[in-house]
Amino acid sequence: MKGKAMNLKNRMCGRNLNRGGVLLAASLLAVHRVGGAPVLMGPPPVNTAPPAAQDDATNNVMNVFLPSGLVNGNLPEPFQYGPVTFRPHVSYSVSYGNGIQAGTSGAQDTVIQQLSPGLTVDLGRQWSLDYTPTIIFYSSKQLQDGVNHAAALNGGISYEDWAFSLMQGYSSTDEPTFETGAQTSQQTYSTALGAHYAFSDKMSADFGVNQLFNFVENFQDSYNWSTMEWVNYAFSPRLNAGLGAGAGYTIVKDNSGAGVNNPDAVNEQLQARINWRATGKISFQASGGLEDEQFLAAGYSDSLNPIFSAAIQYQPFQVTQISLAASRTVGTSDYYIIAQSTESTTVSLNLNQRVLVKYHLNLGVGYTKTDYTVALAGFGSGSRTDDIYSFNASFGRSFLKRGNWAITYQYSDDASNTGGYSQRSNQIGFQIGYSY
Numbered sequence: 001m002k003g004k005a006m007n008l009k010n011r012m013c014g015r016n017l018n019r020g021g022v023l024l025a026a027s028l029l030a031v032h033r034v035g036g037a038p039v040l041m042g043p044p045p046v047n048t049a050p051p052a053a054q055d056d057a058t059n060n061v062m063n064v065f066l067p068s069g070l071v072n073g074n075l076p077e078p079f080q081y082g083p084v085t086f087r088p089h090v091s092y093s094v095s096y097g098n099g100i101q102a103g104t105s106g107a108q109d110t111v112i113q114q115l116s117p118g119l120t121v122d123l124g125r126q127w128s129l130d131y132t133p134t135i136i137f138y139s140s141k142q143l144q145d146g147v148n149h150a151a152a153l154n155g156g157i158s159y160e161d162w163a164f165s166l167m168q169g170y171s172s173t174d175e176p177t178f179e180t181g182a183q184t185s186q187q188t189y190s191t192a193l194g195a196h197y198a199f200s201d202k203m204s205a206d207f208g209v210n211q212l213f214n215f216v217e218n219f220q221d222s223y224n225w226s227t228m229e230w231v232n233y234a235f236s237p238r239l240n241a242g243l244g245a246g247a248g249y250t251i252v253k254d255n256s257g258a259g260v261n262n263p264d265a266v267n268e269q270l271q272a273r274i275n276w277r278a279t280g281k282i283s284f285q286a287s288g289g290l291e292d293e294q295f296l297a298a299g300y301s302d303s304l305n306p307i308f309s310a311a312i313q314y315q316p317f318q319v320t321q322i323s324l325a326a327s328r329t330v331g332t333s334d335y336y337i338i339a340q341s342t343e344s345t346t347v348s349l350n351l352n353q354r355v356l357v358k359y360h361l362n363l364g365v366g367y368t369k370t371d372y373t374v375a376l377a378g379f380g381s382g383s384r385t386d387d388i389y390s391f392n393a394s395f396g397r398s399f400l401k402r403g404n405w406a407i408t409y410q411y412s413d414d415a416s417n418t419g420g421y422s423q424r425s426n427q428i429g430f431q432i433g434y435s436y
Contacts, residue, residue: 046089046435048120048152050128061237062275064283064313065321065352075401079436087120087436089132095408095429102142103182107423110140116433118150127155136175143183146174156194165194178388178414179335179370181421185217186334206230206242214334215255220262222332223251228269238277244289245270250332252340262333262340263297269307286310291330295340303373305330305343319354336384339372359397360406366390384418403434 047054057063079086091114098109118132134148149172156165169190176183191211198204212224228246235241246269252262271289278284288308295302309327316322326347333339348366355361372384389412396406410427 046091046118046120046130046132048128048130049154050124050126050156051122052125052156053128053154062277062283062285064277064281064315077436083124085122087122088118089120089433089435090115090117091431091433092116093408093429093431095427097425097427099423099425100140100143101176101181101183101423102140107425108140108142110138110143112139112427112429113137123155126157127153129153143176144174148173148175161198163196165192165196167192177335178386178412178421178423180216180219181416181423184219184335187215189213202234204232204234206232206244208246216334218256219337220332220334221253221255222334223253224332225249228271230273239275241272241274243272244287252332252334254337256337258337260337262337263295263300265293265295265332265341267291267293267330271307281316282312282314284310284312293330293341300340303330303341321352323350324348325350333372336372339374339384341373343371343373345369355395359395362392362394362406364390364392384416384421386414386416386421389413389415400434402436403432405430405432 049057057066077085079088093112093114095112096110097112099107100110100112101107114134114136116132116134118130120128120130122128129152131149131151134150136148137145149170151170153166153168156163158164167190170188172185172187174183174185189212193209195207196204197207206229208228210224210226210228212226213222214224215221226246226248228244230242230244232240232242248267248269250265250267252264254260254262269289269291271287273287274285276284286309288306288310291305291307293303293305305328307328307330309325311325312323314322314324324347326345328343328345330341330343333342336342346366346368348364350364351362353361353363366389368386368388368390370386370388372386374383390410391412392408392410394406394408396404398404408427408429408431411425413424414422416422
């Protein structure tokens with residue numbers, strides 16, 4: 001009996017340590033969306049995590065406020081058959097936007113309609129599978145209608161003091177992007193394997209292996225494999241820290257027909273991280289370190305870069321949620337073919353305010369600076385730099401317990417020092433969704 005109690009205690013310690021990382025990852029995802037690679041405002045997000053992961057997020061001592069999109073466990077499940085639960089969901093949005101670039105030759109004004117019917121399948125409490133297509137229609141003839149696809153498999157298992165996780169994702173999009181300054185087709189395949197082991201109620205370790213393939217039509221394809229291992233120590237249930245080391249390998253292949261062959265690369269990382277729930281109203285998560293990148297071709301210098309990610313959650317009142325997030329990442333350049341790497345720094349601030357009891361106001365501002373480093377013969381040693389400023393707002397409410405609607409607005413301004421990539425866009429629209 002004593003051994004079982006210790007195992008349970010260890011698992012809870014491990015979950016608390018992992019939860020801080022999940023919270024930080026979610027905050028950084030919000031940074032990316034606010035800073036904005038895509039120009040278009042997509043449909044409302046659908047939570048595809050399995051129920052057990054949602055329970056962890058709900059009960060996470062590091063969360064000041066709950067992540068959005070969690071399934072309401074108090075509602076009946078009309079499509080549950082034994083351990084399998086089907087959760088259909090659908091959303092529709094219509095917006096008018098100006099400054100949407102179909103190519104580097106000019107911007108377009110267009111009405112954009114998006115319809116996203118999808119299905120999430122919960123396989124017991126540990127596994128979840130989702131597929132969501134998004135059908136997009138443009139009124140402008142310079143932009144091509146199309147269908148985006150998104151699929152995700154998430155799950156995990158536990159054995160004694162071990163916890164294992166798997167994530168497999170796929171996406172196919174054909175949308176205007178800041179990076180290319182044009183409507184661009186790309187496909188992404190991502191795989192993440194994770195393991196957590198609790199040595200005691202204080203010490204634990206995390207192991208992770210990741211694979212990311214990105215195929216960008218008429219630009220470059222990249223194949224990336226990486227690993228990151230962490231040793232964690234819990235000073236208290238609300239304060240933990242860790243040290244991590246990792247490595248990665250990237251293969252780059254040109255498919256633009258321009259004959260530009262960027263080098264493959266290897267990298268090593270050293271990082272530290274901390275998760276701290278300071279009070280009942282505020283929490284901090286941060287990680288940072290150095291990444292050393294070596295290019296596997298003559299004429300390229302090694303690159304030592306600082307990297308970091310950080311997020312703050314603050315809830316001064318029950319109806320007010322404020323989050324601040326920032327990050328700096330280094331990676332391959334899939335979208336600008338004469339650059340061998342990119343360095344991106346992003347900052348975002350978000351406010352969620354409940355208004356008149358049932359309505360929600362969401363405001364977000366963001367800034368992203370991306371440097372594309374060029375070191376190829378004939379192109380000099382300069383770089384392309386994009387400074388992207390954005391603002392988004394939505395006002396809406398839920399209905400019939402499972403639905404939501406919102407009026408939306410988004411402004412984005414990409415100031416690039418390279419001709420053809422600067423753009424400015426305003427979009428105003430309406431979106432509605434319903435999910436089981």
